[in-house]
Amino acid sequence: MLAELITIGDEILIGQIIDSNSAWMATELNKIGIKVKQITSVSDDEQHILEALKNAQERVDIIIMTGGLGPTKDDITKKTLAQYFGTKDFVFHQPSYEIIERIFKKYKSPMLEVNRQQAMVPANCEVLLNEQGTAPGMLFRKENKVFISMPGVPYEMMNLMTEKVIPLLQSEFNLPAIYHQTILTAGVGESFLAEQIKDIEDALPPTIKLAYLPKLGSVRLRLSTVEHATDALKAEVQKYTDLIIDRIPDCWVAKEDIPIEKVILNLMEEKHLTLSVAESCTGGYISQLITQHPGCSAVFAGGGIVYSYEMKSRLLGVNPETLATFGAVSEETIMEMISGALKNFETDYAIAVSGIAGPDGGTAEKPVGTVWIAVANQHQTIAKKFSFGNKRQQNIERSAMAALNLLFRLLKEFDA
Amino acid sequence: MLAELITIGDEILIGQIIDSNSAWMATELNKIGIKVKQITSVSDDEQHILEALKNAQERVDIIIMTGGLGPTKDDITKKTLAQYFGTKDFVFHQPSYEIIERIFKKYKSPMLEVNRQQAMVPANCEVLLNEQGTAPGMLFRKENKVFISMPGVPYEMMNLMTEKVIPLLQSEFNLPAIYHQTILTAGVGESFLAEQIKDIEDALPPTIKLAYLPKLGSVRLRLSTVEHATDALKAEVQKYTDLIIDRIPDCWVAKEDIPIEKVILNLMEEKHLTLSVAESCTGGYISQLITQHPGCSAVFAGGGIVYSYEMKSRLLGVNPETLATFGAVSEETIMEMISGALKNFETDYAIAVSGIAGPDGGTAEKPVGTVWIAVANQHQTIAKKFSFGNKRQQNIERSAMAALNLLFRLLKEFDA
Numbered sequence: 001m002l003a004e005l006i007t008i009g010d011e012i013l014i015g016q017i018i019d020s021n022s023a024w025m026a027t028e029l030n031k032i033g034i035k036v037k038q039i040t041s042v043s044d045d046e047q048h049i050l051e052a053l054k055n056a057q058e059r060v061d062i063i064i065m066t067g068g069l070g071p072t073k074d075d076i077t078k079k080t081l082a083q084y085f086g087t088k089d090f091v092f093h094q095p096s097y098e099i100i101e102r103i104f105k106k107y108k109s110p111m112l113e114v115n116r117q118q119a120m121v122p123a124n125c126e127v128l129l130n131e132q133g134t135a136p137g138m139l140f141r142k143e144n145k146v147f148i149s150m151p152g153v154p155y156e157m158m159n160l161m162t163e164k165v166i167p168l169l170q171s172e173f174n175l176p177a178i179y180h181q182t183i184l185t186a187g188v189g190e191s192f193l194a195e196q197i198k199d200i201e202d203a204l205p206p207t208i209k210l211a212y213l214p215k216l217g218s219v220r221l222r223l224s225t226v227e228h229a230t231d232a233l234k235a236e237v238q239k240y241t242d243l244i245i246d247r248i249p250d251c252w253v254a255k256e257d258i259p260i261e262k263v264i265l266n267l268m269e270e271k272h273l274t275l276s277v278a279e280s281c282t283g284g285y286i287s288q289l290i291t292q293h294p295g296c297s298a299v300f301a302g303g304g305i306v307y308s309y310e311m312k313s314r315l316l317g318v319n320p321e322t323l324a325t326f327g328a329v330s331e332e333t334i335m336e337m338i339s340g341a342l343k344n345f346e347t348d349y350a351i352a353v354s355g356i357a358g359p360d361g362g363t364a365e366k367p368v369g370t371v372w373i374a375v376a377n378q379h380q381t382i383a384k385k386f387s388f389g390n391k392r393q394q395n396i397e398r399s400a401m402a403a404l405n406l407l408f409r410l411l412k413e414f415d416a
Numbered sequence: 417m418l419a420e421l422i423t424i425g426d427e428i429l430i431g432q433i434i435d436s437n438s439a440w441m442a443t444e445l446n447k448i449g450i451k452v453k454q455i456t457s458v459s460d461d462e463q464h465i466l467e468a469l470k471n472a473q474e475r476v477d478i479i480i481m482t483g484g485l486g487p488t489k490d491d492i493t494k495k496t497l498a499q500y501f502g503t504k505d506f507v508f509h510q511p512s513y514e515i516i517e518r519i520f521k522k523y524k525s526p527m528l529e530v531n532r533q534q535a536m537v538p539a540n541c542e543v544l545l546n547e548q549g550t551a552p553g554m555l556f557r558k559e560n561k562v563f564i565s566m567p568g569v570p571y572e573m574m575n576l577m578t579e580k581v582i583p584l585l586q587s588e589f590n591l592p593a594i595y596h597q598t599i600l601t602a603g604v605g606e607s608f609l610a611e612q613i614k615d616i617e618d619a620l621p622p623t624i625k626l627a628y629l630p631k632l633g634s635v636r637l638r639l640s641t642v643e644h645a646t647d648a649l650k651a652e653v654q655k656y657t658d659l660i661i662d663r664i665p666d667c668w669v670a671k672e673d674i675p676i677e678k679v680i681l682n683l684m685e686e687k688h689l690t691l692s693v694a695e696s697c698t699g700g701y702i703s704q705l706i707t708q709h710p711g712c713s714a715v716f717a718g719g720g721i722v723y724s725y726e727m728k729s730r731l732l733g734v735n736p737e738t739l740a741t742f743g744a745v746s747e748e749t750i751m752e753m754i755s756g757a758l759k760n761f762e763t764d765y766a767i768a769v770s771g772i773a774g775p776d777g778g779t780a781e782k783p784v785g786t787v788w789i790a791v792a793n794q795h796q797t798i799a800k801k802f803s804f805g806n807k808r809q810q811n812i813e814r815s816a817m818a819a820l821n822l823l824f825r826l827l828k829e830f831d832a
Contacts, residue, residue: 013452015443016629018436022457026431036429038464041438041455048454055471155807213432277721283707284700287721291699294775294808302723304731305693305703311718311761315731345727359710391571392710 001173002037002060003029006052008068008077009152012041021066021157028161032170033178034062044068049080057145062169067152069135071114081149082122085140089123096127096136103134128164132156137164146172179229181241182257183221185248186405190219193248197221200243208237217401218253218260253408260404261289264411268299268349271415275407276345277303278316278337280328281355281371286400301347306337316340316352329354329366334383338374349377349411351403355386357395371399375407377414382406417589418453418476419445422468424484424493425568428457437482437573444577448586449594450478460484465496473561478585483568485551487530497565498538501556505539512543512552519550541565544580548572553580562588595645597657598673599637601664602821606635609664613637616659624653633817634669634676669824676820677705680827684715684765687831691823692761693719694732694753696744697771697787702816717763722753732756732768745770745782750799754790765793765827767819771802773811787815791823793830798822 068077097119128137135151304315341350355371362368484493513535544553551567720731757766771787778784785804
């Protein structure tokens with residue numbers, strides 16, 4: 001089964017927003033065995049939308065449109081859809097109207113005629129009720145192809161996809177139930193992993209495929225069945241999963257598709273452990289990764305953004321002489337930072353990072369990208385020097401990933 | 417002039433990466449008066465690429481391709497381009513080869529035959545020398561249309577666009593020199609701004625257009641000339657810029673297209689002022705916004721991520737009784753947090769934030785989205801309560817923007 005994603009509206013074409021919706025949809029469709037053949041962004045212009053629909057219909061089986069359905073814009077999109085699917089009649093959709101009314105009541109905004117109009121849909125569409133917003137989802141059929149139109153607001157689209165579109169496509173097209181098993185790794189690159197597990201990958205039966213999915217400094221390995229997953233085939237996937245995990249004991253983190261900081265939070269919450277940070281060059285990046293997850297306060301106490309020398313001494317008790325003699329980016333300083341964090345913040349575990357993110361501040365001895373990272377509990381401290389590249393934001397992100405990986409290793413040794 | 421952007425490769429189609437390149441290119445092309453008509457993502461399949469090129473050629477004047485040029489993939493893309501542009505001959509491009517050699521030397525990697533092959537290009541292309549990577553940029557011409565192919569690595573593409581493609585398009589198509597003036601605003605929405613400046617917008621001459629560009633909780637207003645900018649027209653743009661700024665004294669931040677935290681850093685560095693933060697619900701988000709900017713250490717000392725009650729007391733000296741009586745999200749607590757930050761971190765200015773980011777932790781009296789924010793210097797403290805929505809990440813981002821806006825207002829009053 002092939003799909004095309006079409007986004008409608010100028011926001012993407014003028015570069016005002018990045019098309020993250022399509023990436024999310026492509027991932028979800030892939031999971032149920034639908035391949036995205038093309039992604040197309042067009043303006044909210046009648047001729048252009050008609051042409052895009054016609055071309056897509058020739059290429060694929062399923063066409064999914066997002067956008068072009070705001071209260072001021074939906075007129076042209078909905079009329080164009082009605083025209084393409086051969087109707088001139090619009091009908092009033094009562095359940096959608098009730099949701100629109102409820103939303104306006106909640107935000108105490110006056111409801112205008114344009115808002116009421118959002119409940120009008122082409123007569124030959126099936127409405128996909130949008131519980132989260134004012135624009136109804138719509139489904140059309142033409143020459144055995146399925147066309148779906150959804151609003152472009154990410155959480156409305158995601159809700160419609162998860163609750164309505166995915167189940168509908170699965171039943172409509174009798175798609176095989178694909179079974180996936182993700183292995184999260186950290187600290188190593190794609191080609192290193194490929195080398196380590198080459199013989200296992202070569203031995204995979206044709207019914208199982210392996211994908212390497214790099215994301216934010218860590219690589220996820222995903223084993224998927226290429227046909228309907230019987231219990232026997234699922235067991236086979238698990239067998240290969242275990243073979244891979246046994247081969248890479250130092251870089252696998254979890255058998256789940258969640259980020260490493262969430263793996264750490266889950267592990268630490270279960271064991272009632274607490275965590276603090278002392279961030280210099282990462283400047284809050286690690287903390288915001290952790291605190292984006294609801295419920296992190298059960299584990300995460302907080303910490304210090306110790307950007308200046310003074311803050312390193314004040315919050316962590318780093319000896320000014322250590323800083324003067326060895327510099328902020330040194331083994332001596334990172335050791336005082338990590339012990340200061342453990343002691344002053346009174347947590348079970350701590351992370352400390354100090355490095356030269358760049359673009360300035362590098363020397364011949366300590367070039368940009370030099371980063372010291374330490375993690376510790378009451379029993380053990382691990383401190384390690386890294387040499388990343390010369391790009392500031394990459395150095396910050398790679399430092400964060402490396403720190404989380406070190407913390408995970410220490411946790412595994414003592415508390416997991 | 418119309419352009420189409422075509423990305424080649426499976427990474428985008430399987431949702432592995434988000435197509436941020438196209439948004440960046442669209443923005444840059446818009447600035448020089450080229451409109452992006454369509455953005456298309458296709459797989460690295462010969463037939464699919466050929467079809468996309470043919471369709472694009474019918475629609476637009478300029479076709480810009482990215483991707484499909486890695487050492488293992490460029491074979492198919494380059495052969496397909498050669499076929500589309502009617503040649504079978506490939507030539508060796510010495511200057512590109514020298515760059516490839518230099519890069520391999522720098523990273524001390526062994527150079528393979530596939531890497532050498534990257535310097536081979538179709539005989540009828542003009543090479544756009546890629547100084548940053550191993551894949552040369554290429555330009556083709558066909559029926560008065562210009563086709564450009566670049567690698568998909570963001571910094572290589574950006575460098576080629578800025579150094580080669582943009583100047584080339586400007587001279588080739590005799591594009592008018594468009595003049596832009598951006599006004600950064602903060603703290604208010606698009607519709608509020610539109611209402612405030614309606615009469616000014618209505619009075620704009622047809623030679624000047626105004627765009628509203630919302631981005632991460634702040635709206636930029638951009639005035640652009642729609643034709644070649646003469647000195648008289650530039651003066652006219654400035655006149656309207658000043659009219660707008662006078663109308664919105666409390667929400668305009670800068671006459672530059674840079675984020676608000678960078679405006680603050682520039683202002684504070686010039687006045688030799690220092691800044692610290694005390695972040696609870698924003699959990700490091702404000703700090704990482706600030707520390708992504710090179711040179712921020714001249715202003716930013718750091719601060720505390722005071723997620724737990726204990727950290728609020730330990731780092732900021734918040735009285736445990738205040739926390740017990742009024743809770744962490746209260747005027748009383750935020751006032752102690754901000755004075756504690758100023759005193760303990762010894763900076764000229766400080767920011768403090770405490771709120772309920774959600775999804776849990778809300779009560780009838782203090783629902784999710786309730787956030788107290790304070791900013792202060794030695795002379796004055798401003799504390800304000802906000803009611804944002806029920807989405808965690810949005811609450812974090814909107815809190816950060818509101819805090820930076822309050823800080824900017826205080827700075828303007830005392831030090832600017």
